Amino acid sequence: MGKSKIVDTGIHFIDGNMACAEGAIAAGCRFVSGYPITPSTEVVEHIAKRFPKIGGMFIQMEDELAASICFQGAVWSGVKGMTVTSGPGFSLMMEHVGLAAMLETPCVFINVQRAGPSTGLPTAPAQQDIMQARWGSHGDYEIIALSPSSPQECFDYMVTCFNLSEKYRCPVFFMLDETVGHMHGKVNIPEADQIDVRPRINTQRPPGQYNPYEVYEGSVPEMVKVGMGHRIHLTGLTHDEKGYPAMNADAQQKLVTRLCSKVLDNVDDISIIQSDDVEESDVVVISYGITSRIVEHAAELARAQGAKVGTTRLVTIWPFNDKAVAEVASKTKNIIVAEMNLGQIVNEVRRVTGPTFPIHFVGNAGGRTIDPQIIVEKILEVSR
Amino acid sequence: MTEIKAHPVDGLLRTDRIPHIWCPGCGVGTSVNCFTRAIEKVGMDLDKLHVVSGIGCTGRVAGYINVDSFHTTHGRALAFATGLSLSRPDSKVVVYSGDGDLTAIGGNHLIHAARRNVDMTVICVNNYTYGMTGGQVTPTTPDKALASTAPFGNYEYTFNVPHLAVSSGATYVARWTVFHVRQLTRAMTKALRHKGFSFIEVLSPCPTLYMRRNKLGAAVNLMEYFKENAVVQDGADTATVGLESGETIIGEFVNVRKPTLKECYEERMSEALGDEFVPYEGDK
Numbered sequence: 001m002g003k004s005k006i007v008d009t010g011i012h013f014i015d016g017n018m019a020c021a022e023g024a025i026a027a028g029c030r031f032v033s034g035y036p037i038t039p040s041t042e043v044v045e046h047i048a049k050r051f052p053k054i055g056g057m058f059i060q061m062e063d064e065l066a067a068s069i070c071f072q073g074a075v076w077s078g079v080k081g082m083t084v085t086s087g088p089g090f091s092l093m094m095e096h097v098g099l100a101a102m103l104e105t106p107c108v109f110i111n112v113q114r115a116g117p118s119t120g121l122p123t124a125p126a127q128q129d130i131m132q133a134r135w136g137s138h139g140d141y142e143i144i145a146l147s148p149s150s151p152q153e154c155f156d157y158m159v160t161c162f163n164l165s166e167k168y169r170c171p172v173f174f175m176l177d178e179t180v181g182h183m184h185g186k187v188n189i190p191e192a193d194q195i196d197v198r199p200r201i202n203t204q205r206p207p208g209q210y211n212p213y214e215v216y217e218g219s220v221p222e223m224v225k226v227g228m229g230h231r232i233h234l235t236g237l238t239h240d241e242k243g244y245p246a247m248n249a250d251a252q253q254k255l256v257t258r259l260c261s262k263v264l265d266n267v268d269d270i271s272i273i274q275s276d277d278v279e280e281s282d283v284v285v286i287s288y289g290i291t292s293r294i295v296e297h298a299a300e301l302a303r304a305q306g307a308k309v310g311t312t313r314l315v316t317i318w319p320f321n322d323k324a325v326a327e328v329a330s331k332t333k334n335i336i337v338a339e340m341n342l343g344q345i346v347n348e349v350r351r352v353t354g355p356t357f358p359i360h361f362v363g364n365a366g367g368r369t370i371d372p373q374i375i376v377e378k379i380l381e382v383s384r
Numbered sequence: 385m386t387e388i389k390a391h392p393v394d395g396l397l398r399t400d401r402i403p404h405i406w407c408p409g410c411g412v413g414t415s416v417n418c419f420t421r422a423i424e425k426v427g428m429d430l431d432k433l434h435v436v437s438g439i440g441c442t443g444r445v446a447g448y449i450n451v452d453s454f455h456t457t458h459g460r461a462l463a464f465a466t467g468l469s470l471s472r473p474d475s476k477v478v479v480y481s482g483d484g485d486l487t488a489i490g491g492n493h494l495i496h497a498a499r500r501n502v503d504m505t506v507i508c509v510n511n512y513t514y515g516m517t518g519g520q521v522t523p524t525t526p527d528k529a530l531a532s533t534a535p536f537g538n539y540e541y542t543f544n545v546p547h548l549a550v551s552s553g554a555t556y557v558a559r560w561t562v563f564h565v566r567q568l569t570r571a572m573t574k575a576l577r578h579k580g581f582s583f584i585e586v587l588s589p590c591p592t593l594y595m596r597r598n599k600l601g602a603a604v605n606l607m608e609y610f611k612e613n614a615v616v617q618d619g620a621d622t623a624t625v626g627l628e629s630g631e632t633i634i635g636e637f638v639n640v641r642k643p644t645l646k647e648c649y650e651e652r653m654s655e656a657l658g659d660e661f662v663p664y665e666g667d668k
Binding site for chain 1: 431452456457462464466467469470492657
C-alpha cells in the first residue's frame with residue numbers, strides 16, 4: 001500500500017496550477033487525460049507525479065481531441081475525471097464539450113488562458129476565452145464556468161467545480177489565466193474530512209426500471225456507470241429517455257431545452273458573486289479572475305482620493321447571474337467592467353442593465369494584466 | 385398471422401431498435417451477426433463487454449448490441465475507449481467503426497492506441513466509402529474508383545489498413561471479408577480473447593453508395609468476387625497485403641502477446657516507486 005497522503009493537508013507555498021492539481025485530487029478526481037500546452041502544463045506535470053502514488057491514472061494523449069474524450073470514457077466507468085489545457089487546445093476540445101453536454105457527462109475542463117487568437121502569446125495572460133467557454137461548441141447547451149483569482153482559490157474552487165459537475169452533469173470550466181496559474185502563494189489545504197466533496201451518486205434503480213435520461217426528480221437524470229446491468233446506450237445523437245436516437249424535432253426540443261434549463265433554472269444555487277461597498281456608490285467595478293484582485297487594489301486607491309466605488313466579482317461567470325448584476329445596477333450610478341480582453345462580459349452586463357445605463361469598459365487585448373492606475377483613472381473620471 | 389421466430393442471437397441485440405438503418409446488401413449487419421456469435425462462443429460476461437463506436441454506418445453498431453455501449457464522436461471512439469479500458473481492466477472494450485471513421489478522422493488515435501497496445505478490440509468495417517454521408521472518397525477508396533467527392537475517379541494512394549495497424553504496434557491483426565463468416569467469427573473470438581490491441585479489417589460491400597456508383601453490380605457480386613478471388617495467407621507480411629495490387633489477401637497476419645498499456649504502466653511504476661506505487665483500479 002502507498003504511503004502518500006491523498007489530500008496533502010497543510011500550508012503550502014505553491015502556484016495556481018499546482019493548487020488546481022491538489023484541488024482536483026481532494027475532490028476525488030482519479031483520471032486525467034491531457035496534452036501539454038503552455039501555460040497549463042504544470043497541472044498535468046503535478047498530476048503525473050502524484051497519481052501513481054494515490055491510485056489515480058494520468059495519460060498524456062496524442063492531441064487535445066483525444067485528451068478531451070479519453071477521460072470521459074473513464075467517467076462512465078464510475079470515476080471522476082478532467083482535462084487541462086489553454087487556448088489552442090481549448091479550441092480543439094470543443095467537440096467533446098458538446099459531447100459531454102449531450103451525454104450529460106460530469107466532467108471538468110481547466111483552461112489556463114493565454115493571449116490569442118491562434119498561437120498568440122503562449123506565456124502571457126488573457127481572459128479572452130470567456131465567450132468561447134460559453135459558446136464554443138455548436139448547438140444550444142449550457143455549461144458552468146468559474147474563475148479563480150489566487151492559488152488558494154485554485155484549490156478551493158477546483159473542488160467546487162467537481163461538485164457542480166456531479167450535481168448538474170454538465171461540463172464545468174475552471175477559467176484561470178497565465179498569471180493566476182503561475183502565481184505562487186499560500187495555499188491552505190484542510191484535512192480531508194473538512195473538505196465538502198460531492199461523491200458520484202449512481203442510480204439505485206434496478207435494471208428494467210431505469211432509463212439513463214429519464215428525470216425522476218428535479219431536472220437532472222440519475223447517473224449510471226458501465227457494468228451495472230442496465231445495458232445503457234449513450235449517443236451524441238438527439239435521444240429519448242432511454243438514450244436511444246430519436247430523430248425528430250419534438251425529441252430535440254425536449255432534450256435540449258432541459259440541457260439548458262437544468263443550469264439556467266438553478267443560477268441561485270450555482271452562482272458565487274462577491275460584492276463590496278456597492279450600496280450608495282457612484283460606480284461599481286465588475287470583474288473576475290486575476291483582474292478582480294487588481295480592481296480591489298484600484299478601488300482602495302480611488303477611495304483614498306474620495307471616490308465612492310464598490311466592487312463586484314464574478315467567481316461564477318457562467319451561468320451569468322442576471323439578477324445579481326441587475327441588483328448591483330439598481331444600487332449604483334455607473335458600472336465599469338474590467339477584463340483582460342477587448343469586451344466580452346461587458347456585453348453581458350449591458351444586456352442586463354439595458355442600453356441607457358452608463359456602462360464603461362477597461363480592457364486590453366491580453367498579454368499583460370491591466371495596470372491598476374488605468375482602473376483608478378476610470379473610476380475617478382466616471383464618479384466625478 | 386405468420387409467427388415470427390426469434391433469431392438465435394436476439395438476446396445480444398437491442399431488438400427494440402430493429403429494423404436497423406443498414407441498406408439491403410450492406411455487410412455491416414453480417415459482421416454484427418459474426419460478432420454476436422463470437423461473443424456467445426467466448427461466453428463473455430455481458431456486464432464486462434462494452435462497445436464504443438464513432439460516426440457513420442458502422443458507427444451505428446454500438447446502438448444495436450445489447451451491452452453497455454457508446455456512440456461517441458467522429459474518429460474519437462478509440463480515445464474514449466482508451467479511458468474506459470484503462471478504468472475497467474476486467475472488461476473487454478470493443479471499438480466498432482468504419483474505414484473513414486478509423487483511418488481518416490481517427491487515424492491519429494488509431495496509430496496511438498495500437499502503439500500503446502491498449503487492451504481493446506477494433507473491428508474496422510471497410511466498405512471503401514463514407515456511406516452515411518452519401519458515398520464520399522475515403523483513405524481506403526481504390527485507385528480510380530468513383531465517389532461523390534471524387535467524381536472523376538480517386539487519384540490518391542490507398543491505405544493498407546492491416547499494415548498500418550501492424551506498423552503502429554497492434555498485437556493481433558487479421559483481415560477477412562463478410563463472405564468469410566466462419567473465419568471472421570473465429571477471428572473475432574480470438575480478438576475478444578486477446579490481451580492487448582487487436583484489430584480486424586472486414587472487407588464489406590456498400591451496394592448503395594459505392595458499388596452502384598462504380599457499376600460493380602449488386603452486393604452479391606462483391607461476395608462472389610470475395611469468394612473467388614480472396615486468397616488466405618495467414619502470417620503474410622502485411623507490407624504485401626495492400627489492396628492496390630489487385631489481390632485480396634486475407635487471413636490472420638499477426639498474433640503476438642506483448643505487455644499492454646496498463647501492464648507497462650504498472651511495471652514501470654512498480655520499478656520506479658516500489659511500495660509507494662498504488663495501482664489504478666478505477667472506481668473500485
